[in-house]
Amino acid sequence: MTNTLSLPRSVEWEETHITLLDQQLLPGKVEYIELKTxxxxxxxIVTLKVRGAPAIGMTAAFGLALAAQQYETDSIDEFNELLQKDKDYLASSRPTAVNLFWALERMVNSITNVTSINEAKTTLVHEAIRIQVEDEEVCYKIGDNALSLFKKDDRVMTICNAGSIATAYYGTALAPFHLSRERDIPLQVYACETRPVLQGSRLTAWELQQSGVDVTLITDNMAAHTIKTKQINAIIVGADRIAANGDTANKIGTYGLALLAKAFHIPFYVAAPLSTFDPTIASGEEIPIEERNPEEVTHLHGQQIAPDGIAVFNPAFDVTPNELITAIITDRGILKGNYQEGIQTLFNN
Incomplete structure (x- = not known):
């Protein structure tokens, strides 16, 4: 039996604007907004209306194409200067997810050999669409590879949202669960709520529920007890940046789950496209960790839940060292063992 999925898409290109699923309003309201500038x-990107490393990259690519359509110049040199300025502006939106910088660099490089302004504008639109189309294909392959690691009725834990709305379609860490529904292979998913912004409860739980996946929501501090009492078979997460040695930055709380996986002797998997790898940095020590507004911790739905003037530490990501990762699942295969060599091979092929 095969089930046909109808998953929400996070971002779509229109001729005069970008249509974006406002993830800040989920799950209570499904609303698409228009980005015109x-x-x-x-x-x-900054306010998390779009989040998820691949979706951020796609949105930035469309954003650069949108900006370029509005340039009023007859000079290719001036056009390139404006494009570089807007590229840098978009790159300043979030510091950790490498897909953002990868997509913007790819956009700029796509017009290296153009000879006219019209050609440049058209090429940028086509390149952004190509990035989106490729991401959907990549996510399907990641899901297919990841699903091969699970057995029928396995119980799998995840954190944050690495699903369809974080990518072009299917997702990365959530892709095997969506494919399991298509192929009628039952899996049970336990989703951590993912404080402080609750991407797990607002987004992952909602998305998997829409897909018909058997999903159970837990708070982050229930993870160890849940692994023990519900006999969790594996943990799978997405990634925002993977260093040359396999060290992986992902949503805050991921490192703790990796330590729990080691303690309980269960596999800990990372699922990510090639665009999430950053071979220019040697290890996770070099990955910049974004710190966000303290109000994400001190307030909940606009209601203050902490004392006035309290000091807050609010890192958005943490880094899981490669030795805690059982395998890194990519669209080009599953990496195990020596990640340094495996990642180098990915970029040499």
Missing amino acids: IKDVWDA
Whole structure:
């Protein structure tokens, strides 16, 4: 039996604007907004209306193409200067997820040999669409590879949201669960709520529920007890940046799950496309960790839940060392063992 999925898409290109699923409003409200300027795009990324490393990259690519359509110049040199300025502006929106910088660099490189302004504008739109189409294909392959690691009725834990709305379609860490529904292979998923912004409860639980996946929501501090009492078979997460040695930055709380996986002797998997790898940095020590507004911790739905003036530490990501990772699942295969060599091979092929 095969089930046909109808998953939400996070971002779509229109001729005069970008249509974006506002993830800040989920799960209570499914609303699409129109981004008409580069400032709209920058704001959407910063305020988490769009999140998930691949979706951020796609949105930024469309944003750069949108900005370029509005340039009024007959000079290729001036066009390139404007494009570089807007590229840098969009790159300033979030520091950790490498897909953002990868997509923007790819966009700029796509017009290296163009000979006219019209050609440049058209090429940028086509390149952004190509990035989106490729990401959907990549996510399907990641899901297919990941699903091969699970057995029928396995119980799998995840954190944050590495699903369809974080990518072009299917997702990375959530892709095997969506494919399991298509192929009628039952899996049970336990989703950590993912404080402080609750991507697990607001987004992952909602998305998997829409897909018909058997999903159970837990708070982050229930993870160890849940692994023990529910006999969790594996943990799978996405990634925002993977260093040359396999050290992986992902949503805060991921490192703790990796330590729990080691303690309980269960596999800990990372699922990510090639665009998430950053071979220019040797290890996770070099990955910049974004720190966000303290109000994400001190307030909940606008209601203050902490004392006035309390000091807050609010890192958005943590880094899981490679020795805690059982395998890194990519669209080009599953990496195990020596990640340094495996990642190098990925980029040499």
